Amino acid sequence: xxxxxxxxxxxxxxxxxxxxxxxxxxxxxxxxxxxxxxxxxxxxxxxxxxxxxxxxxxxxxxxxxxxxxxxxxxxxxxxxxxxxxxxxxxxxxxxxxxxxxxxxxxxxxxxxxxxxxxxxxxxxxxxxxxxxxxxxxxxxxxxxxxxxxxxxxxxxxxxxxxxxxxxxxxxxxxxxxxxxxxxxxxxxxxxxxxxxxxxxxxxxxxxxxxxxxxxxxxxxxxxxxxxxxxxxxxxxxxxxxxxxxxxxxxxxxxxxxxxxxxxxxxxxxxxxxxxx
Numbered sequence: 001x002x003x004x005x006x007x008x009x010x011x012x013x014x015x016x017x018x019x020x021x022x023x024x025x026x027x028x029x030x031x032x033x034x035x036x037x038x039x040x041x042x043x044x045x046x047x048x049x050x051x052x053x054x055x056x057x058x059x060x061x062x063x064x065x066x067x068x069x070x071x072x073x074x075x076x077x078x079x080x081x082x083x084x085x086x087x088x089x090x091x092x093x094x095x096x097x098x099x100x101x102x103x104x105x106x107x108x109x110x111x112x113x114x115x116x117x118x119x120x121x122x123x124x125x126x127x128x129x130x131x132x133x134x135x136x137x138x139x140x141x142x143x144x145x146x147x148x149x150x151x152x153x154x155x156x157x158x159x160x161x162x163x164x165x166x167x168x169x170x171x172x173x174x175x176x177x178x179x180x181x182x183x184x185x186x187x188x189x190x191x192x193x194x195x196x197x198x199x200x201x202x203x204x205x206x207x208x209x210x211x212x213x214x215x216x217x218x219x220x221x222x223x224x225x226x227x228x229x230x231x232x233x234x235x236x237x238x239x240x241x242x243x244x245x246x247x248x249x250x251x252x253x254x255x256x257x258x259x260x261x262x263x264x265x266x267x268x269x270x271x272x273x274x275x276x
Contacts, residue, residue: 001051003027003043006058013064013195022067026057029071064195076120079127081150083118086142086202090120093263094181097237097270098124100261101179104233105129109176112137112227114165114220119147121179123156137163140202166219171227178224181237182216183207189241213242214249221273225253228275236271243268 003023010019027033031050033042046054060070068074068089074081076090077098083089098121108131113122116136126134136158138144144160151158163169165182188210209215217236224234234255238246247258255273263269 001043001054001058002041003038006043006054009058009062013062022061025067026054026061026071029073030054030057064199066196074118076118077124077128079124079154081118081120081123082146082153084142084146086140087117087146088202090118093265093269094121094237095124096261096263097121097179097181097235098128100270100272101125101177101233101235102128105132105177107131109133110174111135111177111179112175114163114178114180115139115182115216116147116160117143117181119150119156119158119160121181122147122158123151123154125179126151126156126158127154135159135161137161137165139164143202165216165223168219168223168227171223173229174227175224175232176229177233177235178220178228179235180216180220182220184213184216184237184239184242213239214245217246218249221250221253221255225255225275230275232275234273234275237269238271240267240269243271246271 007019007023010022014022024035024038027038027043031046031054057070061067066089068083069085072082072084074083074090077095081090102125107129109129111125111132111134113125113134113136116122116138119136122134122136126132136147138147139162141162144162148160185207221234228234243260250258250273254276256276257274259272260268261270
């Protein structure tokens with residue numbers, strides 16, 4: 001198989017640029033072939049065993065499985081995280097949220113990540129904020145298992161807790177910072193999404209009912225209104241379609257100093273609010 005033959009197998013799913021990038025990622029991460037190696041034709045020099053492995057990976061990619069699941073890993077904020085279909089694939093936009101939190105941290109904060117998935121937010125913040133004591137919640141045992149493995153592999157001390165965000169405990173004044181990237185895509189948005197998301201990434205972590213798009217935000221904000229220390233900060237990654245609905249909801253719960261930010265694509269993607 002040549003490089004050209006490989007990427008053209010994905011042309012029905014992706015444009016040429018993305019198909020080429022996916023195949024180059026596989027050849028680099030799994031087989032150690034540099035771009036120079038690829039363009040010099042070294043794909044055809046793989047061993048019989050590696051060629052068989054590559055063919056199996058290509059078959060998975062042809063079924064629209066995300067390349068990160070095929071490789072079993074994804075990069076996030078300069079670190080590599082193990083991923084599997086039980087957790088969302090970390091997105092670059094979420095890295096922007098982490099950098100916002102890090103930029104305002106003083107050090108030594110008690111921090112809670114709600115809906116941790118792969119653990120990418122919790123681990124990143126624990127590693128980047130000096131002295132941070134980080135706890136991460138998720139409802140999924142599979143997600144928590146992956147998050148724990150990532151924390152251990154990276155050397156991050158994060159307390160992983162199985163917890164339903166819709167039924168949080170009655171905590172008071174416990175956290176300096178609470179952050180969440182909760183499910184926020186309405187079911188009606190499915191038809192506009194790519195198969196590699198809807199067919200493979202965990203539905204529980206993606207979708208909310210059409211008639212209650214703020215379900216998780218509201219529940220988490222109510223919890224945080226008591227569980228944050230006075231002056232503590234609540235950070236959300238949000239659905240741009242409902243960005244205008246977030247400040248009134250947070251204001252009604254007593255939050256102040258609300259600030260929204262756009263992501264790298266110009267979409268309203270993040271919000272910060274302070275407990276009085």
